[in-house]
Amino acid sequence: QVSSPQHRRNNITNSPTTSAKMRKDESFLGKLGGTLARKKKSKEVSDLHEEGKNAINAPMLPTGTDIHPEDTLMEENAERIMLDPTSRETLKFKDLLKVLIDWINSELEEERIIVKDLEEDCYDGQVLQKLFEKLSGKKLNVAEVTQSEIGQKQKLHTVLEAVNELLRPHGWTVEWSVDSIHSKNLVAIVYLLVALVMHFQAPIRLPEHVSVQVVVVKQKREGILQTALVTKELTSTTENVFINYLFLPTERDAFDTLLDHAPDKLNVVKTSLITFVNKHLNKLNLEVTDLETQFADGVYLVLLMGLLEDYFVPLYNFFLTPESFEQKVHNVAFAFELMQDGGLKKPKARPEDVVNLNLKSTLRVLYNLFTNYKDSE
Known part of the structure; x- marks a missing residue:
């Protein structure tokens, strides 16, 4: 088978x-x-x-924080600080950056320097040099243009050395360095600019209570990285900062003295200013009874400048009936431009201060007009 x-x-x-x-x-x-x-x-x-060991070494490392390979190439006990991406996107921090950028551009307008990004425009020392020279009135002995990294760091060293010599005696903690600025550390750059704003008492208002979180990376033995999340306070309240630094040279004017020591005379000043503005606004059948509120939208300021300088302001240049905050700020800023065109100094107040019903700022602007046009018919 x-x-x-x-x-x-x-x-x-x-x-x-x-x-x-x-x-x-x-x-x-x-x-x-x-x-x-x-x-x-x-x-x-x-x-x-x-x-578990990494969790102990880095107990507060935020989720989603990227540490690039170049950030880990550090010598033993070296430290590197990086801004937490979440903090970068907060409205207060963005507002602070905008105020600082606008301030720098205003100060360096004559130099034809325009700053758009603090990290990219401040790291090589050129802008910081021009800004310090403008604020301090001192000329620094540095090369005008430096393309090489060595040249840029040399310029930064000279600039920061001058800044530190000026600020340290007044109690400022130096939170910046040549390496941190040149490596485009935004927190260090902002610390430096805020210190300059406060020391020179720039006519701007910084956003209050701005804090950010930074990732601090430390290189330990055997290549182990230790990381921690730390909160950095960039600004506190404006009042507290000025109280702490009252011994700095100030440019306090008559209104500081008036509001601080003689508030009873405030109504006398208000009456004088109201009489002055109404003398001219009455020509358009307009009348002011409240200085603080009626100039806040900028309309009366623009019309007043036209009357004082004897010209007609085209209605398309400003908002006759402004509705938004931005439109009101536009009007006040436009009025400031007309003042400068008339030969007056740039007002110390910000347009936003007038719009926000800051009485002292409004009084300063109107008093400046009063002293220059009080004899005008």
Whole structure:
């Protein structure tokens, strides 16, 4: 009897010899599997131990914070600070950046310097040099244009040395360095600019209570990185800062003295200014009874300038019935431009201060007009 190929295959598969071989193979695979499983389990324990060690070394590292490879190339005990991306996007921080940029551009307008990004425009020392020279009235001995990294750092060293010599005696903590500024550390740049604003008492209002979180990376022994999340306060309240630095040279004017020491005479000043503005606004059948509120939208300021300088202000240049905050700020800023065109100094107040019903700012602006046009008919 001839068996079929299929029958022969079945017999071979089911033979006692084959069954024994399979059991042996299964036993070997079982042992191998057990070994692999034990190794896998051991690796998991090791990984868990490493994870725990990292958790201890970096207890406050924020989720989603990217540490680039170049940020880990540091010498032992070196430290690097990076702005947390979440803090960068907060409205207060963005507002602070905008105020600082607008201030720099205003100060350096004659130099035809326009700053758009603090990190990209301040790191090489050129803008900081011009700004310090404008604020301090001192000329620094530095090269005008420096393209090389060495030249840029040399310029930064000279600029920061002059800044530190000026600020340190007055109690300022230096939160910046040549390396931090040149590496485009935004927190260090902002610290420096805020210090300059406060020391020179710039006519701007910084947003209050602006804080950011930074990731501090430290290089420990054997290449271990230690990270922590730290809160940095960039600005506090304007009042507190000025109280702390009252001993700095100030440019306090008559209105500071008036409001601080003789508030009873405030109504006398208000009456004089109201009489002055109404003398001219009455020509358009307009009348002011409240200085603080009626000039806040900028309309009366624009019309008043036209009357004082004897010209008609085209209505398309300003908003006759402003509705938004931005439109009111536009009107006041436009009035300030007309004042400068008339030969007056740029007002110390910000347009936003007038719009925000800051009485002292409004009085300063109107008093400046009064002293220059009080004899105008």
